[in-house]
Amino acid sequence: MSQLTLNLAQGSIKFNFPFEDAQALKVEIDNLMQRLKIVASKINNGEQKKAEESLDYQYRGEVLVEIFCNPNIYPTPFAAKVLLTIRNEKIRFSTETELTRIVDDLRQYLEQYR
Template sequence: MLQLQRHRCAANAQQTFSRLNVKLHAAGGLIATRPLVLHAGDTTMTVPFTTEGAHQLQEAFQKLFQTFAEKQKAQRPKRWDMMEWRHTSEDIGIEVFCNPNAYTTAFDAKLLITLGSRGGLTVTTEARLSAIASDLDNYLQG
């Protein structure tokens, strides 16, 4: 019985460490990454990501949602600033782009997401803003 409990404990620890990857940052501190799962229509992408990066992206989304709110209240047509956000780590880079001028509301809005690896692999896809914002909220909730 004790052996079975040790095995389960070791298996749980292994799962935890496989989800949480700790890397040494250039400044000398440790940075924990865990997978961020993004749902872009029928495509699901899993990317190693940091909590700091997630908070920065969430802040960019909040500004984008604010832009759409201002756009809805505007009396006259206006050119709105585009959202461009980039995050680069040792192994992968993520770029997120949205042009609020192309969509009526935030619910209609789509993002252009580009993932690039250090080895040169690049994937670009389009995803709904609401879906990616939800994925990011799930990531931050743990």
């Protein structure tokens, strides 16, 4: 199993993350990006926006990984931030980070399997 490295504003965190789960996370994030684009287009067109579903992702392995993002509060996908929590029975790490950082790190992780 390979390790996924998530680069944060100040530092990084690395943990074991199966390829299949990385693919599933990518699908979830791609869906979130579509919802963010819908919100942005409605804002730009002056339309009343319908509340879009939040991303509430969980992975349970050696560590628990939680990623949460509410697409309704960001004007563009590039402004979006996520709440990232990584924990196990001994430690809990939570931070807010840019969605684009997660997207880039995940893409880089998946490319190593091509």
